[in-house]
Amino acid sequence: DAGITQSPRHKVTETGTPVTLRCHQTENHRYMYWYRQDPGHGLRLIHYSYGVKDTDKGEVSDGYSVSRSKTEDFLLTLESATSSQTSVYFCAISEGQGPSTNTEAFFGQGTRLTVV
Amino acid sequence: AQTVTQSQPEMSVQEAETVTLSCTYDTSESDYYLFWYKQPPSRQMILVIRQEAYKQQNATENRFSVNFQKAAKSFSLKISDSQLGDAAMYFCVLYVFGNEKLTFGTGTRLTIIP
Numbered sequence: 001d002a003g004i005t006q007s008p009r010h011k012v013t014e015t016g017t018p019v020t021l022r023c024h025q026t027e028n029h030r031y032m033y034w035y036r037q038d039p040g041h042g043l044r045l046i047h048y049s050y051g052v053k054d055t056d057k058g059e060v061s062d063g064y065s066v067s068r069s070k071t072e073d074f075l076l077t078l079e080s081a082t083s084s085q086t087s088v089y090f091c092a093i094s095e096g097q098g099p100s101t102n103t104e105a106f107f108g109q110g111t112r113l114t115v116v
Numbered sequence: 117a118q119t120v121t122q123s124q125p126e127m128s129v130q131e132a133e134t135v136t137l138s139c140t141y142d143t144s145e146s147d148y149y150l151f152w153y154k155q156p157p158s159r160q161m162i163l164v165i166r167q168e169a170y171k172q173q174n175a176t177e178n179r180f181s182v183n184f185q186k187a188a189k190s191f192s193l194k195i196s197d198s199q200l201g202d203a204a205m206y207f208c209v210l211y212v213f214g215n216e217k218l219t220f221g222t223g224t225r226l227t228i229i230p
Contacts, residue, residue, distance in 0.1 A: 031216055042122075042207060042220035050216065058217070090161065092218065094211075104151075105211070105218055107161035 003027050006091050006108035013115055019078040021111050023091030025071075029106075031094040032074040034058075034066060036087040037110070043090060049074055081115045088112050118143045120210050122221035129198045130229050136183075137193045137224045139208030146170075150184065150191045151209040154202075155223075164206070167191065195226075203228045 003026030013019050023032060031050055035043040035058075045058030047066040055066050063085060065077045078085055091108040119142045129135035141150065152164040167175045167184050175182050179199075183192045195202055208221040 033218065035218075035220075040125075040222060042120075042222040043218075044220070045217055048217060088159065092161075094216070094218075104163055104166065105209075110159045 004091060004093055004106055004108045006089075006111050008111060009109060010112050011114070013081050013113070015082060015115055016080050019081050019113065021076040021089055021091075021113070023074040023076070023108060025074075025093045027093060027106070028071060029093040029095050032068065033092040033094070033105075034064075034074070034076045035090045035092065036060065036085075037090060038087050046076065046089075078113075081113075083115050086113060086115045118145075118210050118212055118215065118217075118219040120208050120219050120221040122208050122224050124224045125222070126225045126227070128227040128229055129195075131198055131200060133198055134194060134196045135198055135226065137195075137206055137208075137226070139191045139193070139221055141189050141191060141208070141210050141219075143189075143210060143212055145212045145214065147213040149211040149213075150182075151211065152180070152182070152193045153207045153209055154204045155207065156201075156204040161207075165193065198228050200228050200230065202226060 005024045007022045033048040034046040037043045044060045049055045049068040067075045089111045092105045094105045121140045148169045150167045154162045154164050165177045179196045181194045205223045207223050210219045
């Protein structure tokens with residue numbers, strides 16, 4: 001199994017509070033991603049990173065920020081949690097080296113976040 | 117922009133039978149991969165099979181095979197000899213090089229009937 005760990009695995013928080021989710025990898029993969037999974041929507045990209053301190057927005061980035069100060073860690077922060085951010089969050093990693101490689105994305109176990 | 121469409125929210129199949137899950141996609145790029153990922157109740161995302169767009173031959177992995185129709189932008193998954201352990205949500209996923217992002221379909225929940 002790829003070395004990718006998300007923490008925490010479950011969290012309940014109150015509306016308006018900041019929340020940070022952590023993704024840690026031991027694979028030294030260049031690309032890291034944060035997705036949210038909601039019924040009827042599949043997985044939607046929040047933010048991704050293509051290197052240390054290099055990040056970009058995905059399709060559902062409003063209300064979220066990310067940071068990557070080290071290759072192995074990618075943090076997702078909900079600035080002020082809202083009930084619409086109740087979801088399951090997945091971190092993924094990928095080498096992303098081009099079409100000739102046997103590329104694959106590896107996923108963490110997911111974090112179930114409930115905002116009450 | 118890339119899109120992936122799975123038009124079958126739910127499907128069921130008798131154990132030992134064959135089932136096909138459908139997927140269509142859209143991209144203007146020529147270098148991409150397509151994947152099928154499986155998500156059982158444990159929530160873990162498991163790679164089932166991958167297809168490189170530049171390869172004409174359809175990928176196979178044991179009981180799993182794909183029908184990749186590049187011109188039609190279609191990528192279906194066939195599961196032969198269905199087993200109880202195949203019950204899961206299945207996602208069709210597009211990965212475009214240069215874009216380096218995964219685009220997911222909405223998923224098909226597969227139920228295996230004993």
